Amino acid sequence: MAEGPTRRRGKALLDAIYTAAVDEAAASGPGRLTMDAIAKRAATPRSTLYRRWSDPLDLLLDALADRHPVEQPAPGADDLRGDLVAALRLMVEWGFSPAGRAVMAILGDPARDPRVVEALWERVFDRRGGTFTQTVLRHYASRGALDPARLTPVVLDIGEAMVTKRMLDTGAAPDDDYLAAIVDQAILPAVGLGPAPA
Template identity: 35%
Template sequence: MTVTDAKQPGVDHRKGPRRRGDALHAAIYEATLAELDDVGYAELSMKSVAHRARASTASLYRRWSGRAELVVDALRSRASVVLEAPDTGSVRGDVLGFMRRVAEALNGPAGEAVRGLMIEAMGDPELRAVIRARFVEPATGCMLEAFRRGVVRGEVRPAALTPVVAGTAIAVLREQFLLGDRSLQDAFLVEVVDTVVVPLTSP
């Protein structure tokens, strides 16, 4: 892990002007990601983030119930994933477009942090619940919305409108991201859509 000035003696991150509103949120997210890089999720605390962000611990707890929510939101701010399936006129285009957005974020600067957090979540029920609520359920909802449009167009059978079917492509993407030996290449995304999603949903 990178050792930053948070570990150097004599550095007081509380010095300087206090931030408010969007500026405070940005400072807190930046501090959270820096702490995550320095010490990892297991050692990260609300107090250390507040210190680095020149904010009070109380101000963090007014916005987040705990470090799990804070870290996930900070990662989402870096990844900038729009959790909305584009309306391309076909279910194949909608799903592929959404998966490309997710892959772009996971292949970017936030990817390694997200991977580490997901591994940490295996042994942390609270973190796992937050990831499910902030990422997995919204992503599944995007897939379901794409499928609903497909039903109207006659591309998708109504029986495919279930969280299990909608979550299948997300699960394959997650498995490749965590355990695969390559980044989320476009050819892989196309293969998932054409060999998994389309056959599962077609009338």
């Protein structure tokens, strides 16, 4: 019987550990995240974990950073509305991945350590060039399709905020109709392309 290697090392092992950590965090919440559970899920002895990380959260941050490269919205030709909906769809997808759930729980934790959040931004988010709708809005602004002066931090965050709140409230992924409503009723008016003022 041609058996493969029986003992994992390096990248393969790391990968199993990271997967276990993120899944475990998504299942139990980072608050209840434990070295023991990660080790069991990854089928590795705890000692292996302790060799590299001092506590579960530290491990989780590495895992999230490793997992992070998220698909970027690719703004198309001339469909601002469609591209915005697509960007939000990407966000929903990410938000419901184990990584997204874990991040949400970290941010929502009232006992959150500011250093952890800071590390989260540094190690995970900052590598990406801006958030989902931001990329799209900036793209169209640079093409002159909308007024760059309107793209304040508040406006750039409307889509993400609405989706976040919706996911928090319902626990479910907003469908395309709801995403379209966000675009039509909140984002477009804010960038000056909505229905005319009364």
